[in-house]
Amino acid sequence: MRPGPCHVLRGDVRDTVEDVTESAVLSTFEEHRPTLFGIAYRMLSSVADAEDIVQDAWLKWSAVDVAQITQPRAYLARTVTNLSLNRLRSASAQRESYVGPWLPEPLVTAPDASGPVEQAETVSLAMLVVLETLSPLERAVFLLKEAFGFSYAEIGGMLDRSESAVRQVGSRARSHVQARRPRYDAPxxxxxxxxxxxxxxxxxxxxxxxxxxxxxxxxxxxxxxxxxxxxxxxxxxxxxxxxxxxxxxxxxxxxxxxxxxxxxxxxxxxxxxxxxxxxxxxxxxxxxxxxxxxxxxxxxxxxxxxxxxxxxxxxxxx
The missing domain is CATH 3.10.450.50 (Nuclear Transport Factor 2; Chain: A,)
Structure with missing residues (x-):
């Protein structure tokens, strides 16, 4: 009978293999962390909530067999998007009782020090205010397509909807945003x-x-x-x-x-x-x-x- 892998590896070697595997899991997650934070922040307009969502995504990622995942970026984006959708529904109810005008929680950095995710047009306070007028589903589809470049086929898989359905949602959201976004983007x-x-x-x-x-x-x-x-x-x-x-x-x-x-x-x-x-x-x-x-x-x-x-x-x- 051929011995299994646990029998052929000494304890110290197994520990080394496990350490390498855990390091690879963490490395893959860290590679995509800016994108994951970018999705969560644009969905929720809150730095604190976005950080919580990314942490929850890490817990889920560290518990799966990542060797079976062929597209980590899409898998992690799906996880963060669905976690954000759940959080957004409760946040929307809380904002109905908000005192005075509501504005997004700002991302503040030293001048010219923000990364490419933060510099994108879809993260400006003016645009986040516009995104608040979309339904949660419209917001998710619009951001995944326009800000992060996922195809409608990929987005459909993330949201458990057909490609044609998310294409319609995306078209509706894009028209809505175009009609309400700032008319001029000053240099x-x-x-x-x-x-x-x-x-x-x-x-x-x-x-x-x-x-x-x-x-x-x-x-x-x-x-x-x-x-x-x-x-x-x-x-x-x-x-x-x-x-x-x-x-x-x-x-x-x-x-x-x-x-x-x-x-x-x-x-x-x-x-x-x-x-x-x-x-x-x-x-x-x-x-x-x-x-x-x-x-x-x-x-x-x-x-x-x-x-x-x-x-x-x-x-x-x-």
């Missing part, structure tokens, strides 16, 4: 220059210059989540936005104000700290004339818990 240099100029005008109390930089139909969303002072409704119009902004800064200026240029979901923005603690993260959208059309201000402290402040304070800070 990075323009975005930075206008943001810095607007902030300088605000700190200098230059209302006239602020009005020149704001589009007449500008809108501001301020997300405090009912946990910190913020506007409970979106603000519309250059005059109202300028006066409100000056009022907000007037409240900050007596404090230890820190202004940190950062990338917010791959777009230039600022992190504001008071007494060294993250207080606000904001980013703007511009029109083709360089005027500010949208401002998104995240103040909810629960959404800033993961934000670090390793960058020097801007010279314009207090």
């Amino acid at each position: 990075a240099e323009m975005r930075r220059a206008v943001t810095e100029e607007f902030l300088a005008a605000c700190l200098g109390g230059d209302l006239n210059r602020m009005m020149e930089l704001l589009a007449p139909d500008v809108t501001v969303w301020s997300d405090g989540g009912g946990k910190i002072r913020a506007a409970l409704r979106p603000l519309h119009g250059a005059g109202k936005v300028a006066r409100w902004t000056l009022g907000v800064l007037g409240r900050y200026l007596p404090k230890d104000l820190g202004l940190h240029p950062v990338d917010v979901n791959g777009r230039f923005g600022f992190l504001i700290t008071t007494d060294g603690v993250p207080d606000d993260v904001f980013t703007m959208e511009l029109d083709e004339n360089g005027r500010i059309t949208e401002v998104r201000l995240v103040r909810n402290p629960d959404k800033l818990r993961h934000v670090n402040t390793p960058w020097p304070q801007s010279p314009t800070g207090g």
Whole structure:
């Protein structure tokens, strides 16, 4: 009788083989971790939830016989997508009772330091807000196809639906997004220059210059989540936005104000700290004339818990 593998390997050799296998399992997972986080974050608009989903995916991955899996990326993407869909359904119910405007939890990195996943257009705060208007299934199909390049056949396998069915869902989602996405994607240099100029005008109390930089139909969303002072409704119009902004800064200026240029979901923005603690993260959208059309201000402290402040304070800070 031919001995089995456990009989022919000494204990120390078996341990070595097992260590090599575990290392390969971990290495494969780590190779795809950025994609997995990218899917989960785009699905849930939450850094904390995305990290939880990736951890759950690792537990599932480490428990299967990976030698039998011929396409690890697709297998892991399916796992993360379905975990995210389950989490998204409960999150949607919670958002119905959210206090004030809801904004995604921002990804904040040092300027020009974000990776390719974070820099993609589908991860901007403006796009994540648009994705919130899709159904969970539409969101999954759109992201897997448009952001991560999976075919409709692959997506159908992930979601246990036919290729023709997910193709229809994808077409519907793409049309919906195209109708609602920002009209203009400003170059990075323009975005930075206008943001810095607007902030300088605000700190200098230059209302006239602020009005020149704001589009007449500008809108501001301020997300405090009912946990910190913020506007409970979106603000519309250059005059109202300028006066409100000056009022907000007037409240900050007596404090230890820190202004940190950062990338917010791959777009230039600022992190504001008071007494060294993250207080606000904001980013703007511009029109083709360089005027500010949208401002998104995240103040909810629960959404800033993961934000670090390793960058020097801007010279314009207090």
